[in-house]
Amino acid sequence: RSTVPVYRHGGTLGIGILASHRGQGLGRRLMAATLAAARAAGMERVDLAVYARNTRAAALYRAVGFRDLGVRRNGKKQDGQYDDVLLMDIALREATT
Numbered sequence: 001r002s003t004v005p006v007y008r009h010g011g012t013l014g015i016g017i018l019a020s021h022r023g024q025g026l027g028r029r030l031m032a033a034t035l036a037a038a039r040a041a042g043m044e045r046v047d048l049a050v051y052a053r054n055t056r057a058a059a060l061y062r063a064v065g066f067r068d069l070g071v072r073r074n075g076k077k078q079d080g081q082y083d084d085v086l087l088m089d090i091a092l093r094e095a096t097t
Contacts, residue, residue, distance in 0.1 A: 001043065009044040010043060010046060011043055011045075012047050013047070013048040015027070022056070028063075028064070031064045035064065039092050045090065047069075048066065050086050051084070051085060052085065061088055067089060070086075070087045071084050071086055072084065
């Protein structure tokens with residue numbers, strides 16, 4: 001959750017699953033528990049960034065309701081190799097404007 005008052009209605013998510021534990025449904029269960037906790041805490045939105053090459057994670061995020069916001073082209077550079085960074089969010093409660 002952001003500490004800046006005008007952004008406290010939302011937060012940023014970052015998770016990871018060890019390779020040896022992937023494919024067992026842990027990511028989906030972790031996402032469900034995290035989003036439930038965010039809702040219970042009164043959060044209205046959650047943002048995340050995922051590397052474009054991490055297609056399994058991006059698919060999981062979409063499956064639980066995250067939507068694509070944009071792409072940070074070449075946002076990651078590791079060992080001379082670039083990867084795009086996908087920016088995503090989920091509305092936990094729709095804003096009324």
